[in-house]
Amino acid sequence: MIHPIQTAVVNRDGSVVFCVIKNMIQVFRWDQTKSEFVAAGQWVDDEDSSNAIKKKVSEEQQRQRAENEAKRRKIEDDAAESETAKRSRRHKDAKVPVPGAGAPPVYNHVRNLALSRDEKLLYACTDSDKALVVFALDFDKENCLILQKRQPLPKRPNALTTTQDDKQVLVADKFGDVYSVDARGSDVVDVSKGNLEPILGHVSLLTAVAIVCDADGKQLLVTADRDEHIRLTHYPQTYIVDKWLFGSKQFVSTLCVPEWGTNLLFSAGGDNFVSSWNWQSGELVDALDIDELVNPFLGDAQLAPSKFQDESNSLVEYAVSKLVTFSNLPYVAFFVEQTRALFICKVDPLVGKLMLVQTIEMSLNIVSLSSALSADSIMVTLDHRDSENAHLAAFITWDGTQFSVDGEKNISFHNCITEKLHEDPVASTEAQDIYPLYSVATLRKRAEN
Amino acid sequence: MKAGMSLDDPSSKRQAYRLKKQENRQELKHVRIDPSASSEKIDLPRKRFYRQRAHSNPFSDHQLEYPVSPEEMDWQKLYPHFFDEATSKMTKEVTIADIGCGFGGLLIDLSPEFPENLILGMEIRVQVTNYVEDRIIALRSNNAATNGYQNISVLRGNAMKFLPNFFRKSQLEKMFFCFPDPHFKQRKHKARIITNTLLSEYAYALKEGGIVYTITDVLDLHQWMVKHLEEHPLFDRLSTEWEKNDKCVQIMRHATEEGKKVERKKGDKYVACFVRLPNPTIM
Incomplete structure (x- = not known):
């Protein structure tokens, strides 16, 4: 079987789909004349x-050798030092770690797929060397992905965005730092020499990053972490913190900045509500309680781990995985990790109030969510591991009054991807060898003393 | 040793002491002391019963209590004397913060020097925080006639993560970083309390003209703190002349437990103070 698509990104008009399967990026284009997808x-x-x-x-x-050598010299100079003290100071070399039996498998995901604002570049992050990879896109070539550069980073990247002018990529990592990387050119900074300094940092794992613009066109960087914090920092003067958005009670996993509401920002994560913020005033303008909508779709996957479970084994924990919106349509869509439901809310673009208008139940659990901003359409990828011949993805389009699943597009995509990948050695997998598809729930904090 | 490990051993003297103090603390922590009531003198807590390992990992998920936002913080509990029953509001707000206050020596010496300011110590270690709480309870009740030590308080918290949950923008006038954990290993440098990235958060909490005080006996850490503060566009170092004339610098050199320890061992103490500059024009 083909491995499920871990992440997908759709371009603005919905004509190109970028998919991550294990450590591979696959690109599919909608051919208008043939009315079908092509690789x-x-x-x-x-x-x-x-x-x-x-x-x-x-x-x-x-x-360490250099350090030990320096120490040894110092000790030799110091004749009064006793033999035992000398022996205890003998140091060993650092060892190359070799995973033992029973060690968790190492997965080399590609993550954080994103397009530049002008859609001329594609960014991705790799697990193997913790690098930001930049591709130029040229659809006249047989393979549209042209590798521009590969910039390793000190810690594992976890989210990225670009500046308004597309000149810098801002990469947020699991250590809590944000780095600014030149988006163009092929120059790579040597990280091991410490030449790359973070432009800002939290003391917490960063989960999402976005750029907003105020009325004067000044940029602010929004960063969200697993300590409930959403921080706004001026850019490029990232040493000036503007404010924090307070009101989240659990980790934040996703941020979404609509193009139609200049003061609005949406966030969600481990809370049982979706937050709508006025980031200019710092006010939480709406918190849409999602307990009731989500409840019918929860299952064993949302039971808290046994170590943290209550006596009746009924403690349920769920988390919103991703929120997306559109260029003009004042709607947001989101889903809860390891469930089948896609929720669509209408937003009052002036005050930011959220109202649920549609719930679309997919046939399988949703793995990832992406929106074609100007085409008012959505793509979800699906966890098809337990069902033979099931679709890997689904397209949902706006017909002027509501969203509905686009059956024809689904079939075309299915045919195209199976034809391309059914014998591909990278994409093929057994059901038991699937990469971890659900990692948002693990962000939940478990307090120690 | 883990905090609370001796819970298994009810006969332990330390355990009995801690339990007694805990009851006392729960009863007295948040009450306004009535100076007219003739109460017996409370003994100052004894440090040996509050020993705990010297370090705490600032990255781990501690069981911490912190408000969702500064507006939701209940300061009445910490400074009952400064709560106005009539308006249900605090009459003052915290303007001086001692980050990593340890056993609270600095707080206690600052208290009479700044009677018009509320001073807050933040400490990440549970037992050490308990000690400071007990010390303040004892001092408050023993000085009830003069309302002494009502302007100092302590809370357990991780300032590196949750400082913005407690303080609004530009709320603070002074921040103290006294003898912070040096985190010698290069790998652990992010765990240091002064880093480029954290300084931006301290600058947010400090008002223009506010002061950052640092003191350490580790030369390497001193140089690190100076380097990072000097590099930061929102801080400017104050002269040694200024340091000589500032009473806080004198208190900081001699009041803290660490400072006294270094003195006993005849070690060096390195001081550096920085002023919060105004924000430049936003680009």
Whole structure:
């Protein structure tokens, strides 16, 4: 079977679909004349993660050797030092870590797929060397993905966005820092020499990042973390914090900035509500309680882990995985991790109030969600591992009054992707070898002392 | 040793002491002291019963209590004397923060020097926070006639993560960082309390002209703190002349437990103070 699509991104007009399958990016284009999807490009991350680890360890070894040598000299100078003290100061080299039996498998995902604002570049992050990868897009070529550069980062990237002028990519990592990387050119900064300094940082894992613009066209960087914080910082003067948006009670997993409501910002995560903010005033303008809508779709997957479960084994924990919106249509769509339902809310664009208008139940659990901003359409990818011949993705389009599943597009996409990948060695998988598709729930904090 | 480990051993002297103090604390922590009531003198807490390992990981998920936002913080509990029953509002707000206040020596010496300011100590270690709470309870009740030590308080918290939950923009006039954990290993440098990225959050909480005070006995850490503060566009170092004339610098050198320890060992103490500059024009 073909491995489920972990992440997908659709371009603004919905004509190109970028999919991540394991460590591979697959591109499909909607051919208007033929009215069907065609394969447009691919890229496989063949970087071996052990190389990066070996390099790091050997650097550490060298550093330690130099340090020990310096210490040894100092000790030799100090004649009064006793033999035992000398022996205890003998140091060992750092070892290259080798995973033992029973160690969790290492997955080399491609993550954080995103397009530049002008849609001329595609960004992705790799697990293997924790790098930001930049591709130029050229649909006249047989393979539209042209690798421009590969910038390794100090810690694992977890979210990214671009500045308004598309000149810098802002990458937020799991250590809580944001780095600014030149989006163009092929120059790579040597990270091991410490030449890359964060432009801002939280003391918490960063989960989402976005750029907003105020009335004067000044940019602010929005960063969200697993400590309930959403922070607004001036850009490029990232040393000036503007404000925090207070009101989340649990981790934040997703941020969404609509093009139609200049002061509005939506967020969601481990809370049982979806938040609508006026980021100019810092006010939480609406918190849409989603308990009742979500409840019918919850199952065993949402039971809290046994270690944190209550006596009646009924403690349910769910998390919103992703929120998306559109260019002109004042709607937001979101889904809860490991469920089948896609919720669509209408937004009052002036005050930011949210109202649920539609629930679309898919045949399978939703893995990822993306929207074609100006085409008012949505793409979801599906966890098809337990069902033979099921679709890997579904397209949902706006018909002027409501959203509905586009059956024809689904079939065309299914035919195209199965034809392209049914014998592909990277994409093929057994049901038990599937990459972890659900990681948002693990962001929940479990307090120690 | 883990905090609360001796819970298994009810005969332990320390455990008995801690339990007694805990009851006392729960009863007295948030009450307004009545100076007319003749109460017996409360003994100052004894430090040896509050020992805890010296370090705490600032990245881990501690069981912390913190308000959703500064507006939701209930300061009445910490400074009952400054709560106006008639308006149900605080008459003053915290303007001085001692980040990582340890055993509270600085708070206690600052209290009479700044009677018009509310001073808050933040400490991440549970037992150490308990000690400071007990110390303040004892001092308040023993000085009830003069309303002494009503302007200092302590809370357990992780300032590196949750400072903005407690303080509004430009609320603070002074922030103290006294003898912070040096985190010698290069790998752990992000755990240091002064970093480029955290300084932006401190600058947010400080008002223009507010002061950051740092002191340490570790030269390497001193140089690190100075370097980062000097690099930060919103801070400017104050001269040694200024330091000489500032009473807080004198108190900081001699009041803190760490400061006294360094003195006993005849070690060096490195001081650096910085002023919060106005924000430049937004680009």
